[in-house]
Structure formats: structure tokens, C-alpha cells
Amino acid sequence: xIPYRQRYRKDLSDLISLTKxxxxxxxxxxxxxxxxxxxxxxxLAREIIKNDQDVDNLSIRIENLCMELLVLQQPMARDLRRxxxxxxxxxxxxxxxxxxxxxxRVTAQSQNKIEITKLEFIPRMAEISGRMLRESMEALENDxxxxxxxxxxxDYEIDGLYVKARDKLLKIIIERPEVIKEGTxxxxxxxxxxxxxxxxxxxxxxxVYMVEAKREHLN
Amino acid sequence: MTSKxxxxxxxLWYGDKHALKNVSLEISEKQITALIGPSGCGKSTFIRCLxxxxxxxSNVRIEGRVFxxxxxxxxxxxxxxxxxKRIGMVFQKPNPFPMSIYDNIAYGPRIHGQKNIxxxxxxxxxxxxxxxxxxxxxxxxxxxxxxxxxxxLCIARTLAMRPDVILFDEPCSALDPxxxxxxxxxxxxxxxEYTQIIVTHNMQQAAxxxxxxxxxxxxxxxxxxxxxxxFEVPKMKSTEDYITGRFG
Numbered sequence: 001x002i003p004y005r006q007r008y009r010k011d012l013s014d015l016i017s018l019t020k021x022x023x024x025x026x027x028x029x030x031x032x033x034x035x036x037x038x039x040x041x042x043x044l045a046r047e048i049i050k051n052d053q054d055v056d057n058l059s060i061r062i063e064n065l066c067m068e069l070l071v072l073q074q075p076m077a078r079d080l081r082r083x084x085x086x087x088x089x090x091x092x093x094x095x096x097x098x099x100x101x102x103x104x105r106v107t108a109q110s111q112n113k114i115e116i117t118k119l120e121f122i123p124r125m126a127e128i129s130g131r132m133l134r135e136s137m138e139a140l141e142n143d144x145x146x147x148x149x150x151x152x153x154x155d156y157e158i159d160g161l162y163v164k165a166r167d168k169l170l171k172i173i174i175e176r177p178e179v180i181k182e183g184t185x186x187x188x189x190x191x192x193x194x195x196x197x198x199x200x201x202x203x204x205x206x207x208v209y210m211v212e213a214k215r216e217h218l219n
Numbered sequence: 220m221t222s223k224x225x226x227x228x229x230x231l232w233y234g235d236k237h238a239l240k241n242v243s244l245e246i247s248e249k250q251i252t253a254l255i256g257p258s259g260c261g262k263s264t265f266i267r268c269l270x271x272x273x274x275x276x277s278n279v280r281i282e283g284r285v286f287x288x289x290x291x292x293x294x295x296x297x298x299x300x301x302x303x304k305r306i307g308m309v310f311q312k313p314n315p316f317p318m319s320i321y322d323n324i325a326y327g328p329r330i331h332g333q334k335n336i337x338x339x340x341x342x343x344x345x346x347x348x349x350x351x352x353x354x355x356x357x358x359x360x361x362x363x364x365x366x367x368x369x370x371x372l373c374i375a376r377t378l379a380m381r382p383d384v385i386l387f388d389e390p391c392s393a394l395d396p397x398x399x400x401x402x403x404x405x406x407x408x409x410x411x412e413y414t415q416i417i418v419t420h421n422m423q424q425a426a427x428x429x430x431x432x433x434x435x436x437x438x439x440x441x442x443x444x445x446x447x448x449x450f451e452v453p454k455m456k457s458t459e460d461y462i463t464g465r466f467g
Contacts, residue, residue: 005464074423076450076462213452 008073015065015086020137022058022093027133029055029100030196034126036107037189045107048100055097062090078210085210089140092199092206096133099192099199106185113179114172114186121165122186125158125193132200139207145214148207151200152218158197165190223248223384223414224269224306229283231264231273238264240438241283246384251406251415253429253446255422257461260435262418266386268292269416270306271299287384304331307377311389313369315361315376320344320353323361323372327380339379347375348405367398374405385409387417391424403428422462426450434458 029048036044066083069075075083132154139147166187173183201219208216224246231239239261246252246269254262267273268285271292285292292302315323324340333339340357344350349371353364361372370390377385387406391399406415406428419425425432426446433443434455442455453459460466 008464073464076422076426077453077459079463080451 005073008069011065011069011073012079012082015062015069015083016141018058018062018065019086019089019093019140022055022062022090023133023137025051025055025058026093026097026100027130029097030103030126030133030193031130033100033103033107034123036104037110038123040107040110040112042108045104048104049108052097052101055094059090059094059097062086066090078213081210081213085206088206089203092202096196096199099196102192103189106189110185111182113182114169119165119168119186121161121168122190122193125161125165125190125197128154128158128161129193129196129200132197133203136200136203136207139204140210143211145208145211148204148211149216149218152204155197155201155219158194162190162194220247220250222246223288224416225286226265226268227284227286229265229268229285230281231261231268232280233276234278238438239268242435242438242440244433244440244443246414246416247431248414249410249412250430251410251417251428253425253432254416254418254435255420255425255432255461256435256441257466258420259437261438262433262435263388265435266308266388266416266418269384269386270303270308272308274299304380305382306384306386307380307382308386308388309370309373309377309390311392313366313373313393315364315369315372317360317362319358320361320364320372321357323376324379327376331380343375343379344372346378346409347371348401348408349375365398367394367401370394370398370402371405374402378409382413384414384416387415387419389418389420392420399424422450434461436461 029051032044033048035041036048066087069083132151135151136148138144139151169183169187169190173180198219205216205218208214208218222245226242226244229239229242230237242261242265244265254265256262264273268281269287269292273279273281281293287302287306290297290302316326318326321340324343325336328336328339341350344353349368352368361369364372374385374390391402394402403424406417409415417425417429429446431443432446432449434441434449434453434457436457442449442453442458444454449458450462453462
């Protein structure tokens, strides 16, 4: 028997693979941005900023493939939700990439007045968001809405760490007013990581919509 | 929404072939209902039951009931000619009579002894959005019209009998996209007065123009619902598999 709409099915499956590639790239960017920050590694920070072009190119490629499928294949039902979902997920992932760049810029301009190792909450937030991102891609690949729901629970942990890191940074700034500029930048880093968790929750909400056609607010 | 036509456990056999299996379906008044499904699923057979076109096929056996308003269509006392006046039909291939444009429209009303034929012709052609294109050449042969115009002429011919329900059996499958667009706009405009049922293989067409969609497979009615629901979130897996092209 001739496989039916083989090209269409392949393009739909390519969309998932490309989205996973995009998630890997931005996940790596977040991870490296925190390593660069912790080690004051300006070269690594510059590499992250440079590599963001690849992230942008890949998200445009995904967007183009979605557009092509919409125009040429007129998808319906779960296929349509998949394509609309991938378009939305692409936007969230691309924003995570931008947040990694923003964190890398802080390292590139840092004067090392605050020891990042004392802010243990920040690397922990990056670690959790990296895990959430990897698992969200697993949920996407397996059409697993329940797994997507579970992943969003980790965002409470991130929010808690965000508050702790923020309070600690404010204490440092109050005690040492001379580090106010760097302290403020680190408050922004803290905020960027918290936002990363929010974007991954959006990804999970989109996966639930793609699989079950339900709109749920998970965070 | 009031039901105009109701089928109850309708079964049909062509000889040994069981072509419709317990089909129970309500057709809402003044709405467009699309029947979709792969070839041989029974959708054309079903609409042909609604004005007893299958009576003309030999070796057909029908069980179950079909009501048009309170008339039992398959009751032995039902006047089939009157029924087909109320439930008109437009076919896949435009089939004008080999006569003038005017006479094509006038044919039915004349047979039924109606008067004011000129008015009927003008009104029908206007309703079918064809009047402006043909008003200056009503005496010309209908077969000289384009395929799309011929199909609208056939719709006008149906409208001339002032039907209540119009059955369309793949009316656009032989037409180009522009002519298809005109037929679809026409169907939209006819919604105010007529109940319409369309059999189509073109799912985008069903999605564009219909209010409700029914999905048939292997002689069974699998699912019926609002068109938006059927194409966005179908309840049955086989409906989803069909509309997403997993089989055809």
C-alpha cells in the first residue's frame, strides 16, 4: 500500500524535531549563561550572544515550515493544533534564548564586585528550568498532557528561589551601596530566570492544548 | 433549531451490499448540512434517499423511516412528484436540458401549469446569481454557457419550483475555484429561505460553508455536529483520522 500523505506526515514530525533542537539550543544557552556568570567567563558570555543568531534562524525556519504546512496542506483538528502550538512554543523558546543573552550581557559588563557563588539560588533556578525544558520536550514528543501539567509544578520552586535570591541581593545592596549597579544587574538576572520558568509553563500549557484541545492556566 | 428532515434507523441495500446502516440523522431547517466521508461511505446514497431518487435504482431495498416535516417519505401514499418539488436536487455534473436558457428554467413551472413564467425565470436566475450574466441572451442555448454558469442555471432550475430543501451532490467537483466560490456564495445567500444539504469530497468546502457536518464511513453515520466542532475537536477517532488525512 502506498503510504498516505507521506510528505505531510514527515513535515509534521520534522516540526517536533526542530522544536526539540530549538529547546536544546536555548536550554544550553541558559546553562552556559549561568556558568559564564559564575566563572566571570566573558569569552563564554560573548559566545552565547553570538550563538543567539542560530536560535533566531532556527525559530524562523520552524515558523516558515508551519506557514508552508498551513498553506499547502490545510491541516485540520489535532494537526492544526499541533502547528499552531509549535508556532506558540517557538515564540516562548526564542524568548528564553533572548533571556540567556540578557544574562550573558550582565557577565560581559560585570566588574565582579559580588561573588555569584554566594547566590546559590541563582544556579539552582537555572538547573530546574533546564530540567523543566528537557522534560517539556519529552512531553511534546510523546503527546503527554499529564506530564506537561506535572512539569509546571516545578515553577513554584523557581518562584520561591527567586524571592530568596532577590531578598539576599537586596540585603547585599543595602549593606554595600557601592555594588548597587552590579546588584541591580543581578536582580535582573534573577528576574530573567524566573521568567524562563514562566515561558516553560506556557510551553506546557500549549502542549496540553495540542493534545487535549483544552485551554488550562497552569501557572 | 427545528428539524426539517429526520431519518430514523435508515438501512439501504443494493442487492446484497448493505450501503446504509442504521442511519439516524436530523437535518436542521435553513442551515447548510455537509455530508463528508470517503468514496463509497454512503453519503450520496443517503441524500438520494431524501427525495426517493433511489427508487429509480433496481434491486434496492430500504428499511427505516425518513420524515420531511410530518410526511413519511417512504409511506406508500406519499406523492413522489410533489415530494421532489419540495426537495430539489443539484447534481455533480451540470446537466442543463438541450434547450434555451429561458426554457430550462421555464420547463418545470410550465409542466405544473404555473403562470407568470417570465417572472419565475427572472426571479430564479436572480436568486441563482446568474441574471446579470444571461439576461440579454435568454434565448441562447444553455449548453453554450460555461460549466460554472451551467451549474448555477441548474440551481436556478431547481429554485423555479420553489423547493423547501435543496440537495447538492458534489455540485462543485467539476468547477474551477472561481465558479466554486460563486456557488458557495450562492448557497450562503440561499440559507435565509432554504434548507440545504451538500455532499462534498472537499473538506475545506464543507468547513467553509456548512453549519453542521456529518461524517459517514462504510455506510454508518459516525459523527454529526457543528462544523466548527467537527473540524477543530472531533469526538470520534475515525473522524479525526479522516479529516487530518490519515486515510482517504
